[in-house]
Amino acid sequence: MATRAGAGAAVAGAAVVAVLSAALVLYGPPLDAVLNRAFPLHTARSVTDMEAALQLVRNVVPPLAAWQHKGQAGRIGVVGGCPEYTGAPYFAAISALKVGADLSHVFSTQDAAPVIKSYSPELIVHPVLDSPSAVQDVEKWLPRLHALVVGPGLGRDDALLENVKGILEASKARGIPIVIDADGLWLVAQQPALIQGYQKAVLTPNHMEFSRLAEAVLGDALDGRDRCRAVLSLSRALGNVTVVQKGEQDVISDGEQVLTCSQEGSSRRCGGQGDLLSGSLGILAHWALLAGPEKTNGSGPLLVAAFGACALTRQCARQAFQKHGRATTTTDMITELGPAFSRLFETSAGADGGAAPTGELRL
Ligand SMILES: NC(=O)C1=CN([C@@H]2O[C@H](COP(=O)(O)OP(=O)(O)OC[C@H]3O[C@@H](n4cnc5c(N)ncnc54)[C@H](OP(=O)(O)O)[C@@H]3O)[C@@H](O)[C@H]2O)[C@@H](O)CC1
Ligand SMILES: Nc1ncnc2c1ncn2[C@@H]1O[C@H](COP(=O)(O)OP(=O)(O)OP(=O)(O)O)[C@@H](O)[C@H]1O
Numbered sequence: 001m002a003t004r005a006g007a008g009a010a011v012a013g014a015a016v017v018a019v020l021s022a023a024l025v026l027y028g029p030p031l032d033a034v035l036n037r038a039f040p041l042h043t044a045r046s047v048t049d050m051e052a053a054l055q056l057v058r059n060v061v062p063p064l065a066a067w068q069h070k071g072q073a074g075r076i077g078v079v080g081g082c083p084e085y086t087g088a089p090y091f092a093a094i095s096a097l098k099v100g101a102d103l104s105h106v107f108s109t110q111d112a113a114p115v116i117k118s119y120s121p122e123l124i125v126h127p128v129l130d131s132p133s134a135v136q137d138v139e140k141w142l143p144r145l146h147a148l149v150v151g152p153g154l155g156r157d158d159a160l161l162e163n164v165k166g167i168l169e170a171s172k173a174r175g176i177p178i179v180i181d182a183d184g185l186w187l188v189a190q191q192p193a194l195i196q197g198y199q200k201a202v203l204t205p206n207h208m209e210f211s212r213l214a215e216a217v218l219g220d221a222l223d224g225r226d227r228c229r230a231v232l233s234l235s236r237a238l239g240n241v242t243v244v245q246k247g248e249q250d251v252i253s254d255g256e257q258v259l260t261c262s263q264e265g266s267s268r269r270c271g272g273q274g275d276l277l278s279g280s281l282g283i284l285a286h287w288a289l290l291a292g293p294e295k296t297n298g299s300g301p302l303l304v305a306a307f308g309a310c311a312l313t314r315q316c317a318r319q320a321f322q323k324h325g326r327a328t329t330t331t332d333m334i335t336e337l338g339p340a341f342s343r344l345f346e347t348s349a350g351a352d353g354g355a356a357p358t359g360e361l362r363l
């Protein structure tokens with residue numbers, strides 16, 4: 001597989017990936033067989049594989065065209081923001097805008113709303129999340145939203161989480177793509193049935209959040225296990241919900257394929273980088289689903305969107321760190337979203353200096 005993909009063109013490599021993946025689904029071999037027999041796990045994949053994955057992301061990015069009206073490039077909603085955490089929903093919502101969404105809404109608690117508004121005039125902020133009519137208040141916006149990002153800065157207040165449960169149910173009923181992060185993952189770990197089998201959901205756990213989810217769903221935190229196996233297992237157990245395990249490398253699976261992203265990032269671990277990722281993924285998920293599987297060469301659109309968000313976040317981290325070093329914060333990374341996006345997805349990779357993106361593509 002590595003040899004064939006490495007020898008072929010980028011798109012041909014992706015096609016091989018898709019075909020093998022389809023075969024695996026058809027015959028439904030056990031997880032170990034998928035990872036060991038077909039794809040030796042510790043074989044580094046070629047840059048061609050990484051480039052193939054980036055090319056699939058490029059394929060789903062809509063062109064900027066004069067005929068488009070406001071809203072067509074995407075309207076995203078972020079559900080989060082409570083008195084303790086106002087930065088996280090801001091980071092997620094502004095990232096969605098800067099990746100290319102036309103409108104970005106935040107549904108937060110009443111107290112948090114004016115604070116979030118004060119960070120940016122570009123966000124539309126609804127102070128509804130702790131209202132008794134929260135579900136209806138958000139539901140009336142759902143027909144106008146293309147994707148939801150649930151969890152950044154949500155907190156763990158029971159009444160708030162109950163409202164979010166209602167919002168998740170209403171969004172699922174409408175078939176809206178949902179990225180679940182941070183405290184949204186806390187809620188899913190309490191009630192995995194909320195998201196079980198909903199294949200338009202993407203979960204973006206960090207190390208701790210992944211352990212909690214695995215414990216809740218599989219009865220085993222899977223700590224110290226091979227990460228590709230662990231992420232594939234969790235995705236399958238959730239009924240092919242896409243899972244992105246963030247870390248030194250990001251591991252992504254939709255239960256059929258496993259991608260790893262090791263795009264160079266930075267060693268700064270300041271808070272908020274995951275929020276940037278989940279907001280970016282909100283808009284990329286919409287674009288990928290809109291583009292459809294023919295544009296992603298048979299790979300799952302959400303798998304491709306997640307790979308794009310991971311590569312983008314890490315590229316932002318790298319560029320920001322080059323300028324600010326140890327002082328780098330998530331705000332500096334957000335400033336890099338435009339240039340990083342251009343570099344990865346709008347120009348040929350590696351054309352403007354710096355190393356070509358590196359990473360691995362695995363099934
Ligand atoms: N500016 C803002 O408003 C921001 C707000 N945010 C918001 O905060 C809320 C809570 O989110 P969260 O991520 O802090 O919660 P949670 O999952 O309990 O993790 C905390 C615990 O996990 C551990 N830990 C974490 N990573 C680990 C690793 N790689 N490897 C090992 N351990 C690891 C770590 O353990 P420790 O190091 O303390 O022992 C820590 O105790 C949520 O709403 C989020 O959106 C953030 O988005 C940031 C910006
Ligand atoms: N050890 C690491 N080396 C390089 N990049 C990393 C490392 N750990 C995480 N990242 C990157 O940082 C980004 C955020 O991941 P992280 O695990 O910090 O999320 P998080 O804890 O949810 O962040 P947040 O503070 O927003 O809640 C991801 O793009 C991930 O690839």
Ligand SMILES: [Mg+2]
Nearest residue numbers: 182206274275
């Ligand atoms: Mg987080």
